[in-house]
Amino acid sequence: MEGKELMSHPSPFDHKPDTELGDVLRDLLTPEDEDPFVRGVVAASEHVYGEAPPVQTFSVLVEWARPGLVAAMLLLALGAFSLGIWVGRTGAVAEATLGDPLQSDMDQPSVPALMAGQEEPDWDVVLAAAWGR
Amino acid sequence: MTHMQDAELAALAQAGDREAFGELVARYAAPARRLARTILGDPDDADDAAQDGFLSALKHLGRFDPERPFGPWLMRIVANAAGDRRRRRRVREAQPLSPVLATHEAGPDVETDRQRFREVLRKALGGLPERQRMAVVLFDVEGYTHREIGEVLKVPEGTARSDVFHARRALREALGDWKEWREKS
Numbered sequence: 001m002e003g004k005e006l007m008s009h010p011s012p013f014d015h016k017p018d019t020e021l022g023d024v025l026r027d028l029l030t031p032e033d034e035d036p037f038v039r040g041v042v043a044a045s046e047h048v049y050g051e052a053p054p055v056q057t058f059s060v061l062v063e064w065a066r067p068g069l070v071a072a073m074l075l076l077a078l079g080a081f082s083l084g085i086w087v088g089r090t091g092a093v094a095e096a097t098l099g100d101p102l103q104s105d106m107d108q109p110s111v112p113a114l115m116a117g118q119e120e121p122d123w124d125v126v127l128a129a130a131w132g133r
Numbered sequence: 134m135t136h137m138q139d140a141e142l143a144a145l146a147q148a149g150d151r152e153a154f155g156e157l158v159a160r161y162a163a164p165a166r167r168l169a170r171t172i173l174g175d176p177d178d179a180d181d182a183a184q185d186g187f188l189s190a191l192k193h194l195g196r197f198d199p200e201r202p203f204g205p206w207l208m209r210i211v212a213n214a215a216g217d218r219r220r221r222r223r224v225r226e227a228q229p230l231s232p233v234l235a236t237h238e239a240g241p242d243v244e245t246d247r248q249r250f251r252e253v254l255r256k257a258l259g260g261l262p263e264r265q266r267m268a269v270v271l272f273d274v275e276g277y278t279h280r281e282i283g284e285v286l287k288v289p290e291g292t293a294r295s296d297v298f299h300a301r302r303a304l305r306e307a308l309g310d311w312k313e314w315r316e317k318s
């Protein structure tokens with residue numbers, strides 16, 4: 001029966017666990033009353049916990065939270081960076097939209113005018129023209 | 134807590150979380166008891182040793198490296214606890230098997246046949262050197278790698294591999310003899 005099945009795997013060189021041999025050994029060695037054993041060990045652990053106070057929960061949580069904190073900081077930095085770009089753009093658009101109430105549209109630099117100029121235009125003027133459009 | 138990793142449970146248990154420790158015990162009770170039985174034979178001694186191992190592990194959770202698997206680390210502690218208990222106590226020996234075999238009568242009693250098979254296996258396992266017993270159980274029952282078994286047994290990986298090989302061969306020979314004897318009877 002069981003022995004016959006075992007003999008169907010004659011090589012002891014196998015690098016993988018022999019499930020059949022493992023099953024009969026497990027059947028031989030495994031006790032049935034697991035729950036009482038677990039309860040007994042947990043009850044006995046009270047003596048261990050009572051002997052020496054365990055390490056502070058906070059320190060353990062900090063230890064475990066360290067990778068999480070780093071990730072959160074990175075996300076925060078990325079978020080702040082993105083927000084900064086967005087705010088900057090929004091501000092620029094608003095500024096360009098509002099413009100200078102004392103300045104007429106004719107005073108705004110135009111691209112054709114810049115192209116027709118004899119001299120190289122100032123870089124700030126080019127940028128202002130671009131934002132204005 | 135059943136979804137948590139061993140290392141997380143170990144950290145919580147170290148911080149005083151009894152429930153986390155209980156979950157670890159529940160997860161490893163069976164392999165720890167099997168390993169202790171492999172070493173000691175007697176079930177009561179084995180359970181005491183397994184409990185000693187769990188409590189010792191609890192005391193030394195600070196030394197556990199969460200980057201490594203918890204099972205082999207615990208099994209090593211359990212093996213040490215069983216070894217200590219074996220040295221302190223005189224372990225009761227199992228009943229000799231030969232009288233049982235001598236009175237065997239062929240018949241359809243499957244349960245009796247199963248019990249005899251278990252006795253043959255128990256005797257074959259008990260006849261192996263302790264390290265080979267542990268190696269074959271850790272490999273074929275618990276599914277640990279040769280490297281992990283080497284860590285548990287404190288021997289090089291190649292030695293663990295050799296132990297598994299010799300144990301398997303001896304077990305197969307014994308079971309083959311049993312099969313041959315059974316066919317004759």
